[in-house]
Amino acid sequence: MLFKKLNSLEKLYLKNTNKEAYQNYKYQLKVNDLPSINFLDTPKALVDFKHSGHLGDIIYAIPAMYALAENGKINLHLNIGQRIKVDGNHPLKDIGLNEKSVAMLEPLLALQNQFQQIDIFKNQAIDYDLDIFRQFTFDHTKGHISRWYFNCFAVSYDLSKPWLVVPKNTSMSDKIVIARSTRYNSPMIDYSVLKKYNNLVFVGLSEEFKLMKAIIPNLEYARVSNFLEMASIIAGAKLFIGNQSFPYAIAEALKTPRMLESYYKCPNVIPEGANGFEFSFQPQFELLIKKLIAQL
Template identity: 50%
Template sequence: MEKLKALVKDVMRNRIISKGEDFFAQRLPDIDAKSMLNPVIEGDEVHFKHSGHIGDIIYAIPAMKALAKGRKINLYMHLNQVGVYSSKMKHPNGAAKLTARSVQLMTPLLQHQPQFNKVEEFTNQTIHYDLDLIHSYPLDTKMGSITHWYFWTFGITGDTWNPWLQVTPNNDYNNAIVVLRSQRYRTPGIDYSFLKRYPRVVFIGLPVEYEDMKQAVPQLERAESANFLEMARIIAGSRLFIGNQSFAYSLAEALKVKRLLEIYPVCPHVIADGANGYGTLYQPQFEKIVADLMQ
């Protein structure tokens, strides 16, 4: 009986693999690879378009830098493109992936970066690289690394080990654990209430997320940010950042601060690369990592 069960399991696994391979092969796009991979670029500026979530834009920066090859980056954000979400997932932008408010919040952070020149709404400007092409390929976007999706699509590699954002740390948070836990990507079984043991815990998310977290951590403070540059400065100045697969974690990853990622097992598409990066799926390990990092 056990041999039969093992045989059935092996057959089913092979069927799943075959279906996955067929899915991939049948959905390879018909794209002009030459113009996509090697566009004609004149001058010292490279133009990019992106319509994805704000976190995806942060994760695309290593690819933008690799493709720009030292030239200035102009980023045009395509607004109000519709995202597809699970009914259990609540996104702050509603159905839209990027809004005018997103551009307003993001612009100070990106224009603070030495290589960025323009950060604007996309209004049919001429572009060299359409970063949305990652969605034209049959990638399983529920897993892997968002950053590497851009590498695979454009046939490049980039530096994900070192910081790719630069900000001046806000030293008012040097003694604080800074936290953001969005309403999406919450791992079953993970409980933040043990953070009550630590003297200063600061939340940087939305008011509704803060009120939810405050039930578990009564002494929780909330720090508001006028834009994402200010948020990044708080994260850069923190003693430790903890977050799930949210925008704030993308900032922590880009800054390479001491950081702990709550990994969502259903959709593990964010990876902590390089020094100071930790991930957790399980409560005992979660508490151990925090204790070790706060020594």
């Protein structure tokens, strides 16, 4: 459809006579300036992707990578040091990725059968720039991160099935594993109700652990040297409880029995598939804990 830009008088008239049409026109202006994507005409044996983070965004991009690569292998080039606008607290402030985060992520992705190489982006030739989703007109505070990629790249994937596979840490089989970043904390949720349980393990940053330890004195801390170790702990857990954070993204990708603390200002993560639950209110949080611990 040919898009016609309006002059100042035409815009003013439209604004005053048809507000809905005016809002649609403003949206069309944004869409008209979206970047184009060069889709592969035929499948390749090896498909190169670029991503600049955040870590959770990378995990949620994997289904789109699988769909775009089809049966081909994947090279993922991670672009460090790129500034990304964030709201709230983030461990890397306004930086998406650094060398340490790439080094910690590499063992987890390298274990996945379809990934051939994970490295730092140094202007390698790429087939798909996954960062492009940030330029599209989604409301990034709502929806489903994985599906933003589907919408950009015209693909789909069954999100009810696991898209990461790791060996389970069997020592976690009776543990409730918890992760809560300082970003996306719901003011309606009180985790101190968990202190009645004796099998609690925390994964995440040491600073995050200290905050949770003050609320749950019997909480233990699982130190990891890379994200494969973290994923193995989450995979082996009886139950995972977390907010919208990187550890939850791993739990979702693994389909571990999981509870998501949904943040009311930015509900852009949705559990899909078996054993995925979400909570926004304290009574439902406490009820889910009781039900799932009894069932699992």
